[in-house]
Amino acid sequence: MFSEKQLVVYPAQGVGEVERIESQEIGGTRADFYIVRILSNNVTLMVPVANAENVGLRSVCGADEGRLVLEGLKDRSDFMGYSGQNWNRRYREYSEKLKSGELDDVSYVLKELILIGRDKELSFGERRLLEQAMTLITMEIAYALGTQQDAVRKEIEEIFADILKRPGADEEDV
Template sequence: MFAQDQLVVYPAQGVGKVERIETQTVGGTEAEFYFIRILSNNVTLMVPVITASKVLRPLCTKEEGEALLSSLDDRSGFTGYTGQNWNRRYREYSDKLKSGALEDVAYVLKELLLIGKDKELSFGERRLLEQAMGLITLEIAHATDTTQEAVQTQIEEMFADVIAAQEKK
C-alpha cells in the first residue's frame, strides 16, 4: 500500500516518512512492518503492513491542502463561544485530532482560534491549538512544497483579528 520514502500521516503524530519495510518476528510470529519516522520529532514507529490502512493515510494532495487553507477563512459555521463544558470540548477536540482526518484537525484549529477571541484559552486548550497548528501546517507544507512557517504565517494572517484580540487579554 505504501512505498519506501513515501510521506504518510499517522493520526495525532502528523507527517511521517516510510523509512523501510521489513519483516520482523514479534511474539513468535513473523510480520511485515512499515518503519515510519515522524518528521516533527524523529520518533520511529513500527506499523504492521496488514493493519496500516486502518492507521496511516497518504499525505493530502496540493489541491486538498489549498482547499483546506481556503476553508479555514470561512467563519460562517462558527456561532461563537457557547460556554460549553471544557471537559466535553476537550474530549471532542482530542478525538478529532486522533482521527487523523485533515478536516477534523482543521475544525479544531479554527474553533480554538475563534473561541480565543471571546475568552482566554486554558493551558489545555492552548496545547490542543498548538498541536492542531503543527499537524495542519506540516502536512500542508509538504503537500504544497512550501515551508511550515509560510503556512503558519498564512493561517495567522487569516486570523489576525482573533490573534490581536487574544493579545489584548
C-alpha cells in the same frame, strides 16, 4: 500500501517518511511493518502493514486539498461557538478529532479554538491542543505545497489576523 521514502501522516504525530518495510516474527507469527520516522521529532514508529488503515496512517494530502483546507479556514459560517460548553467536554472532543488524523478534523479543531479564543481565554489544555493542531496542519500543508511550515503558519495567522491581533500589539508580535 505505502512505499519506501513515501511521506505519510500518522494521527496526532504528523508527517513521517516510510524509511523501510520489514518483516518480523512476533509471537511465532510473521508480520510486515512500516518503519516510519516522524519528521518533526525523529521518533521512529513500527506500524503493522495489516493494521495501517485502522490506525489512520495515510498519504500526505495533495496540493489541491491543502489549498482547500486553507480556504476552508476562512469560512466561519460553521462555527458552533463554545456556547458555555464545558471546556473538559470540548477538550475530549477535540482530542479525539486530532487522534483521527483526518485533515478536516484537525482543521476544524484549529478553527474552533482560534474562534473560541476570540471570545474567552483558552484553558492551558485548549492552548496545547491549538498548538498541536496548528503544527499538524502547517506541517502537512507545507509538504503538500512544497513550501516551508513557517510560511503556512503565517498564511493561517493572516486568515485570522482580526482575531489573533492583540490590542496594542505590533505587527511583528502577531
